[in-house]
Amino acid sequence: MQDGGSLGIRLAELRIAIAGDLHGQWDRSDEQLLEQLAPDALLVVGDLSDGQPQIPARLAKLQLPMACILGNHDAGRDASGRTLQRQLDALADRHCGWNLRELHPPGVAVVGARPASAGGGFHLNKAALAVFGPLTLQQSADRITEAALRADPALPLILLAHCGPSGLGSAAADPCGRDWKQPACDWGDQDLALAIDQIRRHRPLPLVVFGHMHHRLKRGQGERLSHCVDRAGTAYLNTAFVPRHSSDEQGRPLRHFSWVEWRDGAIIELSHRWYDPDGSLRYRHTLMRADALQPC
Numbered sequence: 001m002q003d004g005g006s007l008g009i010r011l012a013e014l015r016i017a018i019a020g021d022l023h024g025q026w027d028r029s030d031e032q033l034l035e036q037l038a039p040d041a042l043l044v045v046g047d048l049s050d051g052q053p054q055i056p057a058r059l060a061k062l063q064l065p066m067a068c069i070l071g072n073h074d075a076g077r078d079a080s081g082r083t084l085q086r087q088l089d090a091l092a093d094r095h096c097g098w099n100l101r102e103l104h105p106p107g108v109a110v111v112g113a114r115p116a117s118a119g120g121g122f123h124l125n126k127a128a129l130a131v132f133g134p135l136t137l138q139q140s141a142d143r144i145t146e147a148a149l150r151a152d153p154a155l156p157l158i159l160l161a162h163c164g165p166s167g168l169g170s171a172a173a174d175p176c177g178r179d180w181k182q183p184a185c186d187w188g189d190q191d192l193a194l195a196i197d198q199i200r201r202h203r204p205l206p207l208v209v210f211g212h213m214h215h216r217l218k219r220g221q222g223e224r225l226s227h228c229v230d231r232a233g234t235a236y237l238n239t240a241f242v243p244r245h246s247s248d249e250q251g252r253p254l255r256h257f258s259w260v261e262w263r264d265g266a267i268i269e270l271s272h273r274w275y276d277p278d279g280s281l282r283y284r285h286t287l288m289r290a291d292a293l294q295p296c
Helices: 004-012 028-037 054-061 082-094 126-132 137-149 190-199
Strands: 013-019 041-044 066-068 100-103 108-112 157-160 207-210 227-229 235-238 245-247 253-263 266-275 281-289
Touching: 013 028, 028 253, 054 082, 066 082, 066 100, 082 126, 108 137, 137 157, 137 190, 157 190, 207 253, 227 281, 235 266
Parallel strands: 013 041, 041 066, 108 157, 157 207, 207 235
Antiparallel strands: 013 253, 100 108, 227 235, 245 253, 253 266, 266 281
């Protein structure tokens, strides 16, 4: 851990890269790109694959400070929980479900929400029950809250979830709106919403990062709203740009990362960015700047 002076310097400027739902799209090109970009930390929101071990093993070898939460796809089709447990074992303490991970450097506190969530209020699938055991909505919210309240209050706090919280809207294009079945509805996690409310009674919560609900809506309904800021000042960022490996009109490869920049502990920019594998920024979609907040 750094001393107070050097930590203060690191907190003055903070750049965090976020990999949305991977769905198998992570390879050496992503690792080389991160070496070029040199963000201060990496967050991964889950659905690494359908339970295959390769990506968790690659992430575990990264030298970059990182935190990860597993998603519903990471259990594969294995209701016994063994596949999910192998992912957890490979990631070790990089996985922060229901737990606190303080990254020193750069000086940021990351708290994980409920692992393996598929959204839809509150539900634990068979694999999650096998690994974590039964618990109630309130117990899950309390675990998230307790982890957040252990964080150093001097550090910026990020909640890292696979599915975002309920309460961000019920239209198909809202950050956690159900788009694949009519009628559209709020598909966010109720325990995460409850935890957010509980945490903010004790300390500020500047950012909640998640994925699961893909940006391209089903049945040609357009694209999802991927961010908003609520009345309490918490920013919400859906990073599930799927597929995150793509190409431009000339067939040149592109890699997607969401991006958060902080200054003196406050968010100054949220964006989606597409890079050439050599590190050149090709496209940037600025979602939010500190002087132009969009309320939820």
